[in-house]
Amino acid sequence: MLDRDFSAERPNQKWAGDITYIWTREGWLYLAVILDLHSRRVIGWPPLGRFGFAKSPAGQWSAIE
Numbered sequence: 001m002l003d004r005d006f007s008a009e010r011p012n013q014k015w016a017g018d019i020t021y022i023w024t025r026e027g028w029l030y031l032a033v034i035l036d037l038h039s040r041r042v043i044g045w046p047p048l049g050r051f052g053f054a055k056s057p058a059g060q061w062s063a064i065e
Contacts, residue, residue: 008038015043 008014019032034043 006037008036011036011038013038 002014002016006014006016014037015034016037017032017034019030022029022031031045033045035041036043
């Protein structure tokens with residue numbers, strides 16, 4: 001895949017994602033993001049419910065416009 005090369009010469013050439021979880025009073029909150037490796041901006045995030053599963057059947061992603 002990226003072979004540890006996280007540089008990009010132009011926008012939308014390479015994206016990277018990560019997921020983490022945070023304990024809250026209501027249980028675990030799961031956070032996943034997709035980053036553009038050129039601009040280092042957040043591209044989108046999925047609407048996650050309990051246990052990290054997508055809330056919608058298609059697992060749609062929200063995106064920043």
